Amino acid sequence: xxxxxxxxxxxxxxxxxxxxxxxxxxxxxxxxxxxxxxxxxxxxxxxxxxxxxxxxxxxxxxxxxxxxxxxxxxxxxxxxxxxxxxxxxxxxxxxxxxxxxxxxxxxxxxxxxxxxxxxxxxxxxxxxxxxxxxxxxxxxxxxxxxxxxxxxxxxxxxxxxxxxxxxxxxxxxxxxxxxxxxxxxxxxxxxxxxxxxxxxxxxxxxxxxxxxxxxxxxxxxxxxxxxxxxxxxxxxxxxxxxxxxxxxxxxxxxxxxxxxxxxxxxxxxxxxxxxxxxxxxxxxxxxxxxxxxxxxxxxxxxxxxxxxxxxxxxxxxxxxxxxxxxxxxxxxxxxxxxxxxxxxxxxxxxxxxxxxxxxxxxxxxxxxxxxxxxxxxxxxxxxxxxxxxxxxxxxxxxxxxxxxxxxxxxxxxxxxxxxxxxxxxxxxxxxxxxxxxxxxxxxxxxxxxxxxxxxxxxxxxxxxxxxxxxxxxxxxxxxxxxxxxxxxxxxxxxxxxxxxxxxxxxxxxxxxxxxxxxxxxxxxxxxxxxxxxxxxxxxxxxxxxxxxxxx
Ligand code: ATP
Ligand code: MG
Numbered sequence: 001x002x003x004x005x006x007x008x009x010x011x012x013x014x015x016x017x018x019x020x021x022x023x024x025x026x027x028x029x030x031x032x033x034x035x036x037x038x039x040x041x042x043x044x045x046x047x048x049x050x051x052x053x054x055x056x057x058x059x060x061x062x063x064x065x066x067x068x069x070x071x072x073x074x075x076x077x078x079x080x081x082x083x084x085x086x087x088x089x090x091x092x093x094x095x096x097x098x099x100x101x102x103x104x105x106x107x108x109x110x111x112x113x114x115x116x117x118x119x120x121x122x123x124x125x126x127x128x129x130x131x132x133x134x135x136x137x138x139x140x141x142x143x144x145x146x147x148x149x150x151x152x153x154x155x156x157x158x159x160x161x162x163x164x165x166x167x168x169x170x171x172x173x174x175x176x177x178x179x180x181x182x183x184x185x186x187x188x189x190x191x192x193x194x195x196x197x198x199x200x201x202x203x204x205x206x207x208x209x210x211x212x213x214x215x216x217x218x219x220x221x222x223x224x225x226x227x228x229x230x231x232x233x234x235x236x237x238x239x240x241x242x243x244x245x246x247x248x249x250x251x252x253x254x255x256x257x258x259x260x261x262x263x264x265x266x267x268x269x270x271x272x273x274x275x276x277x278x279x280x281x282x283x284x285x286x287x288x289x290x291x292x293x294x295x296x297x298x299x300x301x302x303x304x305x306x307x308x309x310x311x312x313x314x315x316x317x318x319x320x321x322x323x324x325x326x327x328x329x330x331x332x333x334x335x336x337x338x339x340x341x342x343x344x345x346x347x348x349x350x351x352x353x354x355x356x357x358x359x360x361x362x363x364x365x366x367x368x369x370x371x372x373x374x375x376x377x378x379x380x381x382x383x384x385x386x387x388x389x390x391x392x393x394x395x396x397x398x399x400x401x402x403x404x405x406x407x408x409x410x411x412x413x414x415x416x417x418x419x420x421x422x423x424x425x426x427x428x429x430x431x432x433x434x435x436x437x438x439x440x441x442x443x444x445x446x447x448x449x450x451x452x453x454x455x456x457x458x459x460x461x462x463x464x465x466x467x468x469x470x471x472x473x474x475x476x477x478x479x480x481x482x483x484x485x486x487x488x489x490x491x492x493x494x495x496x497x498x499x500x501x502x503x504x505x506x507x508x509x510x511x512x513x514x515x516x517x518x519x520x521x522x523x524x525x526x527x528x529x530x531x532x533x534x535x536x537x538x539x540x541x542x543x544x545x546x547x548x549x550x551x
Contacts, residue, residue: 048278086132127310192230337402378546418489432467479510
């Protein structure tokens, strides 16, 4: 299956896939915009009736109440529908991203820090969520509300309409200026809080050094500075918050005042601004509700801006090149092909970086044991990764039993190579799962055989539930965990075993155990190993990479 494309296409799919919900959402938005216009109109009639000393009918009063209630209810319905729709869309975005994750080549995982991918799944998708919660849809609704209020005002008082139309850009600019300053202050306050929080454990950790070298004053000042910064930022944020509302109230009072004063004039001005008492009451209500959408639109623009960056990063992730899906194992090019063959291989991490390997040749015949030596940083681990197909060489060829490693289907790789690293990576699950990696092709008998080969079967058997014992902290020693990684590597009987410094972290006694396990695991296999103590007595061939090692 190809890539799911972009966030826009996923959201388009969500709209098409939930037509009823989308229609309901549209209806709720239109309804809430229209319904919000009605209560002031009824109010106008009530006030006019009162001014003319007519009776206000019960149905008019009840109508006013019902309209206000219905408008509130529809607003709530609109908000919930937006939330439901947003959750659906973000769910689809997350699903597409998880599916993508499974189709990425191994090199993606090698080259991309896990934190970066995690941030795409969490932070960036959250911005898409906020795009719905208070972004595009609510902004469209707010713009509609703003224009509909303006329209009704125009039908009642052209003068006030023109005034508001002229004042709106200015008001919007002021609102944005306040919002930006307030956000900046909030951000600074959060940073300051983070700094103070970080300083406490840091001080506690270094308390002895601080005492011994009499650095208490310095620490106190540093802590004081951070707290001071936090206070200042918080004060600024409070100031903007406190000043904004009075300004809005003053401005709307000013506008209404101008209109009222103008309506009280005679002649042409009166016909331009003139109105009944009821209309005046309605207009006051409209002007009051004119600022709400204006303020929301400011925040919505903010959210959309940050969402655009998030969407761009998600799109980049969705466009990552995928591994080719190969389902059939290609036959080795020739029956007599060497187990590993590198010819003229050059490699560097990224353009313009230092060449780790240059014109490197290596042939390992089937059944051979080769020890790879070289000083630290020479490129031994890199070489193993090239053989595993995690990287592509810039020039030259890598062949495993005559095949380019990238041509081996990912699902088949375990049958071709076993790879053991310095560190054991535990997966959630049972002891057996550590060996099978939850691969359904691996039988219990195969797990037992692999464990027996590395000398761990008796230990596992003595566990309360055998291979079904949950694998937790402290169940195995460091050396036993390394034996477990060897069992994991050999359980599907690969012909080639690649070992990268697997005894580096072990004491000499445990190392002996691991080496014995390796000897058993290496029988009838081709072994390429990075570990100078291994195979020396075995007569294995030694290849030095990047100049002679110091030992
Ligand atoms: P050691 O004996 O310390 O394990 P090594 O021979 O295995 O060393 P490599 O891990 O292959 O060396 O690294 C070779 C060089 O490539 C080093 O200079 C290292 O800093 C660099 N290198 C390794 N991995 C990456 C990477 N993902 N991106 C960029 N440079 C890298
Ligand atoms: Mg290494």
